[in-house]
Amino acid sequence: MPRIARHERKIESGVPFVLNSARHERGVLPVARFTALLLLLTTPVYAALADLPRRVNSESFISARRVMIERDLRGRGIKDQKLLAAMAALPRHLFVPEQLRASAYDDRPLAIGEGQTISQPYIVAFMTELLRLKPSDKVLEIGTGSGYQTAVLAELVAAVYSIEILPSLSERAKKVLDSLGYKNFELKVGDGFYGWDERGPFDAILVTAAAPKIPEPLWRQLREGGYLVMPLGEERQTQRLIRARKSAGQPVIEDFSAVLFVPLRGAIEKPSR
Ligand code: SAH
Numbered sequence: 001m002p003r004i005a006r007h008e009r010k011i012e013s014g015v016p017f018v019l020n021s022a023r024h025e026r027g028v029l030p031v032a033r034f035t036a037l038l039l040l041l042t043t044p045v046y047a048a049l050a051d052l053p054r055r056v057n058s059e060s061f062i063s064a065r066r067v068m069i070e071r072d073l074r075g076r077g078i079k080d081q082k083l084l085a086a087m088a089a090l091p092r093h094l095f096v097p098e099q100l101r102a103s104a105y106d107d108r109p110l111a112i113g114e115g116q117t118i119s120q121p122y123i124v125a126f127m128t129e130l131l132r133l134k135p136s137d138k139v140l141e142i143g144t145g146s147g148y149q150t151a152v153l154a155e156l157v158a159a160v161y162s163i164e165i166l167p168s169l170s171e172r173a174k175k176v177l178d179s180l181g182y183k184n185f186e187l188k189v190g191d192g193f194y195g196w197d198e199r200g201p202f203d204a205i206l207v208t209a210a211a212p213k214i215p216e217p218l219w220r221q222l223r224e225g226g227y228l229v230m231p232l233g234e235e236r237q238t239q240r241l242i243r244a245r246k247s248a249g250q251p252v253i254e255d256f257s258a259v260l261f262v263p264l265r266g267a268i269e270k271p272s273r
Helices: 021-040 045-076 081-089 098-103 121-130 148-156 167-179 216-221
Strands: 003-006 110-113 116-118 138-142 159-164 185-189 202-207 222-232 239-247 250-259
Touching (some): 081 121, 098 110, 121 239, 148 159, 148 167, 148 185, 216 222
Parallel strands (some): 138 159, 138 202, 159 185
Antiparallel strands (some): 222 239, 239 250
16 A cells, blocks of 8 residues: 655645736837837848847746746745746747737646646646656656646756647647757657656656546656656546655655646546556
């Protein structure tokens, strides 16, 4: 039987906030319009104009990201400096659909299509911190989704392997990760229940979809002493965020908090399991 240690840590619901981009852009836009006018008289006009909205946007995203780091992560107990630096630098808005970019740094999950979600920043940070990563680690992620968590991991460890069951999400994630220049990751389309035997064993495993129990193949692919973090529980019921450490082959489980994740699909749903 796994030993259970309780580490209750209450997760408050995300506090939605409004980006200060409206105020910000009001000041910037007249200048931008004037600059655009000037640029019209010069060359190369088109390249400069194409760059303008991106620059205006990136300034408001930077301030939203700062709020996310200070209030939603550091302010709620995230301490890992490398993790905070990674999330402070990562353009989360590029991982969400275009129409949701203004909300990309709110501390709440967002829809990324196909009925799936990108986890809220605090949960991404909390789960990552629980993995106790080292720079030399090789990590397996189940549920690539938007690829945001994959990028956070890629900033911190030597190699990340991530499996996604929906091809369209995996393809989009790959494009974003490639465009940001990451080289230390590999994505696979498939059922994460089976893990990635050829790339294992892994120093840490992160499952970002909920299941009633730890998939056995994943447990086998975890290195002795390694951590597996996942939401344990049924769909639409309260799930528990757990961390299982492999100790002499056996799981030592710590229970952290109530969470709500989309379910792990595929083999684990079959009644025979
Ligand atoms: N880590 C993601 C959040 C993903 S939400 C991010 O940062 O955006 C969970 C993801 O798990 C969804 O994209 C869903 O399609 C995927 N998923 C569900 N069942 C799966 C399975 N059996 N194998 C791999 N991925 C699965």
